[in-house]
Amino acid sequence: MLKGKNIILGVTGGIAVYKAADLVSKLVKQHANVEVIMTEGATKFVTPLTFQTMSQNKVHTEMFGLVSHFDVEHISLAQKADIILIAPATANTIGKIANGLADNLLTTVVMASKAKIIYAPAMNTDMYNNLIFQENMNKLKTLGHKFIKTGVGRLACGDFGAGKMAEPLEIVDYVINSFVKKDFVNKKVVITAGPTIEPIDPVRYITNHSSGKMGYSLAQEAKNRGAEVILISGPTHLRPPDGVEIINIKTTSEMFEAVGKHFDDCDILIKSAAPSDYKPINASPIKIKKGSSDEDNLEIKLVKNPDIAEYYGKYKKEQIMVGFAAETNNVIEYANKKLKKKNFDFIVANDVTKPGAGFKNDTNIATFIDNKGNIEKHPLMEKTQLSTLILDKIYDIIDIKAR
Numbered sequence: 001m002l003k004g005k006n007i008i009l010g011v012t013g014g015i016a017v018y019k020a021a022d023l024v025s026k027l028v029k030q031h032a033n034v035e036v037i038m039t040e041g042a043t044k045f046v047t048p049l050t051f052q053t054m055s056q057n058k059v060h061t062e063m064f065g066l067v068s069h070f071d072v073e074h075i076s077l078a079q080k081a082d083i084i085l086i087a088p089a090t091a092n093t094i095g096k097i098a099n100g101l102a103d104n105l106l107t108t109v110v111m112a113s114k115a116k117i118i119y120a121p122a123m124n125t126d127m128y129n130n131l132i133f134q135e136n137m138n139k140l141k142t143l144g145h146k147f148i149k150t151g152v153g154r155l156a157c158g159d160f161g162a163g164k165m166a167e168p169l170e171i172v173d174y175v176i177n178s179f180v181k182k183d184f185v186n187k188k189v190v191i192t193a194g195p196t197i198e199p200i201d202p203v204r205y206i207t208n209h210s211s212g213k214m215g216y217s218l219a220q221e222a223k224n225r226g227a228e229v230i231l232i233s234g235p236t237h238l239r240p241p242d243g244v245e246i247i248n249i250k251t252t253s254e255m256f257e258a259v260g261k262h263f264d265d266c267d268i269l270i271k272s273a274a275p276s277d278y279k280p281i282n283a284s285p286i287k288i289k290k291g292s293s294d295e296d297n298l299e300i301k302l303v304k305n306p307d308i309a310e311y312y313g314k315y316k317k318e319q320i321m322v323g324f325a326a327e328t329n330n331v332i333e334y335a336n337k338k339l340k341k342k343n344f345d346f347i348v349a350n351d352v353t354k355p356g357a358g359f360k361n362d363t364n365i366a367t368f369i370d371n372k373g374n375i376e377k378h379p380l381m382e383k384t385q386l387s388t389l390i391l392d393k394i395y396d397i398i399d400i401k402a403r
């Protein structure tokens with residue numbers, strides 16, 4: 001999600017420096033190019049070698065060091081930065097920047113840069129609450145600098161209170177968010193994700209291979225772009241994105257009810273879940289014992305579950321509905337039939353037999369088919385990238401309708 005982005009990470013001297021190494025690793029995983037500038041204080045906690053290894057880039061520490069090739073380092077760093085992220089940001093560094101001091105490489109780069117500046121402060125609670133620090137922070141906020149909220153908890157000094165640096169995952173989310181366009185503000189998006197499970201008896205059930213990754217990734221993308229997101233999820237092992245409303249369900253009938261509660265006032269419904277089409281006609285209230293009907297065979301009669309998309313597709317008014325089709329053969333033909341039968345605006349067809357596509361993977365291979373007959377084939381890509389394309393396509397539909 002951060003491909004092609006240059007992030008200058010300023011690391012200042014506080015015990016939370018150890019978390020900054022994890023932060024670099026997480027930013028690099030998002031394909032960002034990370035260049036680390038450490039203040040002298042930071043190098044007392046962790047060596048530059050740690051950050052060099054994690055970022056795969058030279059770590060900058062000195063303002064007046066001799067260089068192997070000539071460029072004015074603080075100017076070239078300042079110019080190439082898309083974002084300057086300072087984490088952990090001490091009261092000292094924040095104070096210097098707020099008061100126009102440029103006495104080390106980091107504060108000089110900040111002074112020389114037009115990039116967005118983001119701080120993840122980390123300090124003792126009394127320092128955090130000190131009016132001098134609060135004034136410095138507010139001054140920078142009025143200049144457009146951004147501050148990631150500190151956590152409340154037990155600090156390294158033993159005190160309990162505000163001033164704990166935000167977790168690396170939160171910081172990465174914040175950074176990703178600051179690059180994303182906010183084109184879904186005031187839109188309510190309902191997303192279904194994951195499998196459903198249909199009980200056979202209290203210990204057994206019917207389910208499928210859906211991990212929820214596709215739906216959770218869509219929820220994250222919609223949230224990042226400013227939408228109000230309701231994520232209706234079958235059982236998964238995933239952590240829901242921060243700031244989305246999660247509704248946990250187990251069965252297709254429960255998913256049907258949950259969609260019903262939000263359908264009338266939603267703008268967009270994305271059906272990425274893999275609901276079970278059938279369920280046992282009578283789930284046994286007690287564990288079915290071996291040989292209870294016939295020693296070698298056990299027959300379980302199934303009955304059809306409601307087709308959620310088909311049902312709400314009949315009632316939709318202004319809502320945009322996006323479906324998925326998980327197919328193993330005749331992909332386009334079957335997806336097209338589902339598109340029409342369920343009244344989707346477009347359908348995302350994935351051939352789940354292809355390596356890297358469909359269930360469980362972090363990647364997918366998709367073809368979009370819309371209700372005007374347009375077909376767009378996409379190559380293998382991360383589910384996060386595919387989510388961006390799906391939201392882009394929805395945005396185009398909204399845009400066309402608004403004209």
Ligand code: PMT
Binds near residue numbers: 215272350352360
């Ligand atoms: O969760 P992952 O591991 O990331 O995997 C992603 C995925 C393969 C589950 C996803 O990409 C996908 O294809 N989801 C749809 C799976 C599915 O149920 O496909 P289908 O062809 O059976 O259903 C067609 C559409 O009708 C789907 O939008 C489905 O959500 C919906 N449906 C199906 C059955 C039902 N009873 N009610 C429905 O609304």
